[in-house]
Amino acid sequence: MNERTEYILIIEDDHQISRFISYALELEGYKTKNANTAQGGLSMLVTEKISLVLLDLGLPDFDGLEVIKRIREWSEIPIIVISARDADKEKAIALDQGADDFLSKPFSAVELMARIRVAFRHVIRKNSFEMRTTQTVGELLMDFDKRILFKSSQEVHLTPLEYQLMVLLFKNVGKVITNRMILSEIWGHNYGTDTQVLRTLMAGLRRKIEENPAKPQYIITEIGVGYRLKDE
Amino acid sequence: MVKRLMVKGTLTFVGIMSVSTVVGYLFKVLGFPETNIVIVYLLAIQVMAWINENFIMGILSSIGATLTFNYFFTEPYLTLSVHDPSYIITFIIMTFSSILTSTLTSQVKRNAALAKAREKETAVLYNLTNQLTDAMDSKSISEIVTRNLSSFLTRGVGLVVCNESGVLQHHFIYQEGATKVNREIEDFDNFYESIRSLRSPYYASETFMDYPINGRTELLGVLRIPIIPGNVLDQKQQVLIHSFIESTALALERIRITEQRSIDREVANQERFRSTLLRSISHDLRTPLASILGNTEVLIQMAKVTDSEVFKNTLEGIHDEANWLYHMVENILSFTKLQEGKLAARKQLELVEEVVGSVIERFSKNTSTRNIEVKVPEEPLYVPMDAKLIEQVLINILDNAHKHTEEKDTIQLNIYLDESKNEMVCSIRNDGSSIAKSDLPHLFELFYSAQKQGVKGKNNFGLGLPICQAIIHAHGGTIQLHNLEDEKGVEVLFTLPMEVEIDE
Numbered sequence: 251m252n253e254r255t256e257y258i259l260i261i262e263d264d265h266q267i268s269r270f271i272s273y274a275l276e277l278e279g280y281k282t283k284n285a286n287t288a289q290g291g292l293s294m295l296v297t298e299k300i301s302l303v304l305l306d307l308g309l310p311d312f313d314g315l316e317v318i319k320r321i322r323e324w325s326e327i328p329i330i331v332i333s334a335r336d337a338d339k340e341k342a343i344a345l346d347q348g349a350d351d352f353l354s355k356p357f358s359a360v361e362l363m364a365r366i367r368v369a370f371r372h373v374i375r376k377n378s379f380e381m382r383t384t385q386t387v388g389e390l391l392m393d394f395d396k397r398i399l400f401k402s403s404q405e406v407h408l409t410p411l412e413y414q415l416m417v418l419l420f421k422n423v424g425k426v427i428t429n430r431m432i433l434s435e436i437w438g439h440n441y442g443t444d445t446q447v448l449r450t451l452m453a454g455l456r457r458k459i460e461e462n463p464a465k466p467q468y469i470i471t472e473i474g475v476g477y478r479l480k481d482e
Numbered sequence: 483m484v485k486r487l488m489v490k491g492t493l494t495f496v497g498i499m500s501v502s503t504v505v506g507y508l509f510k511v512l513g514f515p516e517t518n519i520v521i522v523y524l525l526a527i528q529v530m531a532w533i534n535e536n537f538i539m540g541i542l543s544s545i546g547a548t549l550t551f552n553y554f555f556t557e558p559y560l561t562l563s564v565h566d567p568s569y570i571i572t573f574i575i576m577t578f579s580s581i582l583t584s585t586l587t588s589q590v591k592r593n594a595a596l597a598k599a600r601e602k603e604t605a606v607l608y609n610l611t612n613q614l615t616d617a618m619d620s621k622s623i624s625e626i627v628t629r630n631l632s633s634f635l636t637r638g639v640g641l642v643v644c645n646e647s648g649v650l651q652h653h654f655i656y657q658e659g660a661t662k663v664n665r666e667i668e669d670f671d672n673f674y675e676s677i678r679s680l681r682s683p684y685y686a687s688e689t690f691m692d693y694p695i696n697g698r699t700e701l702l703g704v705l706r707i708p709i710i711p712g713n714v715l716d717q718k719q720q721v722l723i724h725s726f727i728e729s730t731a732l733a734l735e736r737i738r739i740t741e742q743r744s745i746d747r748e749v750a751n752q753e754r755f756r757s758t759l760l761r762s763i764s765h766d767l768r769t770p771l772a773s774i775l776g777n778t779e780v781l782i783q784m785a786k787v788t789d790s791e792v793f794k795n796t797l798e799g800i801h802d803e804a805n806w807l808y809h810m811v812e813n814i815l816s817f818t819k820l821q822e823g824k825l826a827a828r829k830q831l832e833l834v835e836e837v838v839g840s841v842i843e844r845f846s847k848n849t850s851t852r853n854i855e856v857k858v859p860e861e862p863l864y865v866p867m868d869a870k871l872i873e874q875v876l877i878n879i880l881d882n883a884h885k886h887t888e889e890k891d892t893i894q895l896n897i898y899l900d901e902s903k904n905e906m907v908c909s910i911r912n913d914g915s916s917i918a919k920s921d922l923p924h925l926f927e928l929f930y931s932a933q934k935q936g937v938k939g940k941n942n943f944g945l946g947l948p949i950c951q952a953i954i955h956a957h958g959g960t961i962q963l964h965n966l967e968d969e970k971g972v973e974v975l976f977t978l979p980m981e982v983e984i985d986e
Binding site for chain 1: 768769770771772773775776777779780783784805808812815831833834835836837838839840842843854856857858860862864869870873895897
């Protein structure tokens with residue numbers, strides 16, 4: 251087992267689930283702290299040295315969304331929210347309020363680890379101030395300088411909007427980005443919430459980079475939430 | 483009857499004529515002119531017409547009065563012969579005016595009698611309707627109808643009613659005078675058959691005339707009037723009986739509707755209670771199942787590290803079962819929500835390839851050993867749907883396909899637009915084992931268990947397909963399942979209409 255130094259805070263009121271997450275994380279070498287209320291979690295964040303938060307949205311004392319808001323007032327720490335599969339709206343709001351990613355119950359340890367790895371990678375990237383000129387995901391290679399996307403060394407001809415969308419996905423590789431984030435990033439803050447135009451743009455983009463748009467290799471749809479550029 | 487009238491008429495005639503003649507003599511003695519005597523006689527005729535119930539008696543009395551006048555007051559006195567021919571005119575005028583008066587009087591009397599009878603009928607019907615309005619059940623309706631009708635007809639009346647489920651009862655309330663009894667219908671089957679096949683307004687047996695009381699759609703009851711020899715119902719009574727039947731039908735129908743409504747409400751309440759219970763149980767099951775899934779997964783990881791095959795296999799068994807239970811619970815939750823009509827309304831335009839893509843992604847994460855081929859239209863296809871529910875449909879169908887196939891088998895998912903019908907068609911085929919013919923018609927039934935052996939995992943088809951059907955129907959689409967040609971696999975086909983009101 252590889253030893254790591256990161257502490258992960260699990261805010262979850264169900265004891266069994268909390269324990270399973272701890273075991274799974276410890277198997278991977280992470281250290282964990284547990285809180286079963288929002289209040290307890292928030293105070294632990296202040297007193298302990300925590301690197302990442304796993305937050306269940308259905309807590310007994312506080313609304314999970316409120317917890318995210320409070321944390322974001324003073325900290326940029328990665329937050330991964332855990333919620334029921336059918337709670338799309340909740341997930342989307344949590345992400346828009348500053349959560350980094352989400353997991354739907356029931357989730358597997360493998361999924362959990364993947365999300366945590368992505369979250370840590372983004373922290374490192376953010377702190378390194380490194381300006382990357384190229385980035386690869388699978389067969390895709392994005393050249394930010396030349397503003398060209400290659401697939402298997404062939405140039406993919408993108409429209410300006412498609413290029414912007416692709417850049418946004420690359421910058422957040424592995425992480426989910428909500429429809430609202432994409433809309434405000436590409437069409438501006440006042441665009442509103444009509445996702446139809448985004449889906450049409452996405453359909454066009456997929457037809458250029460995916461073998462089969464209904465069996466995507468790269469851009470995964472999180473129904474009702476947003477999109478994710480697949481990592482690994 | 484006639485005799486009594488004649489006796490009464492004669493007595494009246496003799497009495498009044500005596501009084502008039504005495505008064506006439508008095509006038510004559512006092513030396514009053516003869517005209518006064520004629521006037522007195524005219525008055526007498528009017529009085530007699532008033533008293534006499536019979537028109538003929540009135541006319542006879544009029545002629546008699548003229549003759550009496552002739553006998554006592556015209557010369558030669560005390561004979562019926564007349565010397566002065568001018569009296570003939572007097573007699574004729576007297577006779578005619580008497581007949582006229584008599585006719586008018588008896589007409590007025592007849593009208594008065596008619597009006598009185600009609601008033602009575604109206605009062606009876608009014609009373610009936612009034613009481614029926616307050617009646618709360620069919621028993622009190624029977625009592626009210628039999629009491630009112632029997633007092634009006636002055637004979638016995640019975641009423642048979644149907645029970646809540648519309649079946650004619652075998653006994654009925656019978657009222658005659660003040661006595662009220664519960665009687666059994668003799669030879670019920672024959673009675674029922676006669677009523678059912680009746681073409682005329684009533685059915686007459688040896689003892690009863692039976693009038694069926696029909697509602698808008700069905701028989702509500704039967705009114706029974708006993709047949710009394712020599713006492714036949716007249717026209718008026720017949721009409722009234724029909725009015726009674728009308729009012730009774732209205733009242734019984736009202737009661738029936740009220741009862742039905744309360745039964746419906748009861749059923750709906752039970753249904754709601756059951757689905758609430760089911761939902762809360764399912765909801766509570768989700769969390770422990772999620773934790774069982776997670777914990778076994780951790781244990782599986784550990785077993786892999788220690789390389790213990792037995793542990794690993796046992797744990798994977800637990801994991802699979804827990805996973806199956808979890809899906810079952812999710813299906814129950816959707817089903818209860820659908821039953822309450824909560825989910826039907828959340829349709830939005832969705833890009834089909836995204837929904838399918840998300841399902842394939844989710845599905846192949848757990849079940850990567852099947853080769854899933856997916857085909858969607860080249861042109862992006864937007865279809866009105868509740869994406870979460872359609873995801874569940876696809877997952878359930880793919881799950882079934884998975885169960886019926888072996889490793890490396892192919893599952894084909896093909897979506898296209900049927901422009902002629904303006905609907906999206908989704909076909910999911912697998913080349914695995916086919917489904918027994920005897921099971922095919924039952925696959926969409928709740929909790930149907932296939933008898934087929936050798937199906938991996940659960941033999942129970944359980945909730946998967948019924949839920950798919952409920953979801954697809956809620957979208958206004960169709961779903962069917964059939965074996966492929968040569969029994970080489972199964973195809974599930976479902977459609978979603980393209981034009982549906984969109985909820986924004």
